[in-house]
Amino acid sequence: METLIGQKVHHFLRRGIFFSHRDLHLILKRYEEKKPFFLYTGRGPSSSALHLGHLIPFFFTRWLQEAFNVPLIIQMTDDEKYLWKDLTIEKTKELTKENIKDIIAMGFDVNKTFIFSDLSFIGKCPEFYENIIRVQRSVTFNQVKGIFGFGDSDCIGKISFPAIQAAPSFSSSFPFIFNGKKDIPALIPCAIDQDPYFRMTRDVAPRLSLPKPALLHSSFLPALTGAQTKMSASDPNNSIFLTDTPNQIKNKINRYAFSGGGATIDEHRANGGNCDIDIAFQYMNFFLEDDNRLEQIRSEYSSGQLLTGDLKKELIGILQTIVAQHQERRKAVTDEVVEQFMSLRKLNL
């Protein structure tokens, strides 16, 4: 990839945070042959406040878009959240708008990016519904039962929803962007838990004479209290939100971030810290771009030279900067900007 794009790949790739793929080589081959592809990713807007973990696929997607100069489509599955959560449609729409503002604030280029929510876009684009119904005809209840674990007491909306996440994988769902072309494949950067949707999509695509989407999977940002669980919006003390103040970030890291250091300073100096379980170090791995500095920290922390407090202090600074910059950019995202990103239009590339 570095040869093709003439630059170093993103540290999420270098460090194996995006750790697996399907058919990425086919996308790279297309790029080499100057054939088009597009990026597709998404979010289910179930809470108004995003946390640091939500940045991972979007930061990486932004980088991919810049490196390859390709159209990006972002799906907000507000219908999914309505089906799964105890929310009204009105509340779901509110959350969606707030989430879109956060996503835009991550730095996407309005000239190359189309953001849509299912509840609004399905009612605007018949070609999208056609692809949904094509997928719905090609997948049985048995299959979604096997893939997603649906049962007989699940509502029929959940059962048919996977088709709605599948359909944006096909360029023909967006005739206003791709001029009705059906054969432009998608590359989907997403967290690994979304893979079942796209295994299903890849299974269906050939039967519909449509190209299989390629995938790039990320691992999860661990929760503050340890690497066993992923960061989750439902547990405020286990997560750092994009709305947190510098002080909240400082306090959460200092109080809750699980330490791989020694029980006492003496012990730490003697045996060193364990980077593999230390949450502050894990977060550095995600958010400190400088490879040399990261290796220095790994070495000094492992040897015991660097204390947990020092490590946390540096991390706090990094995260405070990222969150403050995000909050600053988000202030500039007005309703009008949201409308621009969501309007059905050609993209400039």
Place this chain on the structure above:
Amino acid sequence: METLIGQKVHHFLRRGIFFSHRDLHLILKRYEEKKPFFLYTGRGPSSSALHLGHLIPFFFTRWLQEAFNVPLIIQMTDDEKYLWKDLTIEKTKELTKENIKDIIAMGFDVNKTFIFSDLSFIGKCPEFYENIIRVQRSVTFNQVKGIFGFGDSDCIGKISFPAIQAAPSFSSSFPFIFNGKKDIPALIPCAIDQDPYFRMTRDVAPRLSLPKPALLHSSFLPALTGAQTKMSASDPNNSIFLTDTPNQIKNKINRYAFSGGGATIDEHRANGGNCDIDIAFQYMNFFLEDDNRLEQIRSEYSSGQLLTGDLKKELIGILQTIVAQHQERRKAVTDEVVEQFMSLRKLNL
């Protein structure tokens, strides 16, 4: 009903062809109180040629619309046919357009009638999709399994489809007609086999704080060869199509229409004919409006005075007229007229 509308009711009601209902009295009470309601019916466009049986709900719906002067909404479930039949989306759209032309030719008033197809309308009206997803959240696989007999190997499109037939029962699905009002109930004239969809809808409505639709059910026009089966588009010799020539109608009735008459003329004169099983008489019951003439035929045929040949001859004349008039009206239905009926607009009432 006759007191309310100041005229005799349609012979389909007088003769029990529309033979059962749900909550019709509530609709009539609203009419008496000058509160609004609307009519909703539909068709699944699985074949290009409609037959006489297809006229029944539409003829009656047209009469209801005229008698009560209310908006009428006609749903073409092209997505359903795509899901159930071995058709492409393109072919389904063709059939839909042909069927819409036949429906318009039945005499609907463009100022009071909105016709839509799912494949096109879902992509034009977010409020419709919102109601679909509301119903989809309120119905489980267990329920549709019980109501429609779906199994684990059915595609997920079929499983969630009943919500798409349910959603037009609610005025909030058509904000451009009802100004966003949610509380205007529907009266649905339909063949009895569609009742399961609307029992489901009536079950769901209160949970969505939406009004239950009322229903009027028709029996089926029997096939030519006998009252055991309904007329079906898949068996040309068992059906009379709206595209048949006068000669085809004559030949089909003479050759295939099951006779309740005697085996010989002598036997017929002695014992009379059996109107209950005689298909020509059954068709008269559907298509001969004149009650007195119908009773005269019943009496003369039952007594043996009127022969099967005479009965068939009169029926042939009636059906040739109905079909010829339909064909004449259909010629006037251009693509522009179809567009008028399908455009999203206020209705004039």
